[in-house]
Amino acid sequence: MAGRKHPGDGDTASRILDAAERLVQRRGFNGFSYADVAAELDITKASLHYHFAGKAELGEALIDRYANRFTEALSAIDSRRSDAPAKLAAYANLYTRALRDERMCLCGMLAAEYQTLPQQMQTAVIRFFDDNETWLRHVLEVGSDEGTLSVSGSPSNTARLVISSLEGAMLVARPYGDVARFQAAARQLIASLVARSPAPTA
Amino acid sequence: MAGRKHPGDGDTASRILDAAERLVQRRGFNGFSYADVAAELDITKASLHYHFAGKAELGEALIDRYANRFTEALSAIDSRRSDAPAKLAAYANLYTRALRDERMCLCGMLAAEYQTLPQQMQTAVIRFFDDNETWLRHVLEVGSDEGTLSVSGSPSNTARLVISSLEGAMLVARPYGDVARFQAAARQLIASLVARSPAPTA
């Protein structure tokens, strides 16, 4: 528990995951190699194979850790007892943070490369989107009940539209290197879901 | 002008572009090789280099042809003299057609891989999105004037949101192999832009 030398520290497996995650989010799973990771960590390619048998196993571990962190982040949002619009804004903010570091959402990137991924990774990508949809659907349902949101489609379809729109806004904003472009899209998307008048219970 | 043997025919350069386009839309620019294209056309890799000096040149030609066809499709939509909501639906339909063939939008795919692309391709990808934004902005402005659309944000930002949402909906729908998922998102997106009552001029 003592302080680490610097933020990037941790055991070797974690540092490999850190470097690989950044590379995949920036360049894609087919756009990085073991050599890239090894160079960043100043170890050899052979050492990587001690920690992760192959690229498929590394990729799977990448998604698992990413999905777990995302789940934690969603729990943290839930624990803040804010209203539904604020939760949606906090959700969009997760994407903003990645984009600031010039990263695409890991699973958004992998969705593009889906047809070339090993089967284990494909399954994990789907699970990520399903989990996000479930969380968002719940937020939308509560917001509708509260009267803070005005959801026109089904909660499921609306949750899917939110995920899609945010992923797409990231995808398009990145070539422009323009975080503000993403934020404008996210704000407008959320605004379209916020009820125009105060809660009807008032 | 005489009939061709089968739909995929044309001169060799066109057939190379056809095969490469399909491969890139399905697997990404970093997910296909000259060998893949050569195998599909039953020619050798060396022959490909006669038509396109290198992968970068092939990639650039791919985007140029794709963008030109897209421009033609947008002109065709304009020539139909329909109202703005119908134009938006027709626009979304362009994406649906690609998805039915298990393809991502070419430039959406390349947006994901943007950081690994040769510079000439990067420029062409940006141009594609800019052109789409210009066309959509015009549709949104006309629709607002007509009273058929109710655009809350600026036409520019709304155009960007439409592109982003459709690209994202494609991106996410593809892993599920579910065209209906895309269509539901597109319908809900367009519905959120359609004015609730008839034109105020009535």
Added chain:
DNA sequence: GTCTATAGGCAGATAGAC
């Protein structure tokens, strides 16, 4: 756990015959 060394394959690309 990390290394050196190397296997075996595929990548994009070129030379030169036909």
Added chain:
DNA sequence: GTCTATCTGCCTATAGAC
């Protein structure tokens, strides 16, 4: 225009010393 043959380089992965 298309071929065969080949090059160089990088890829993932493994064996085995330390």
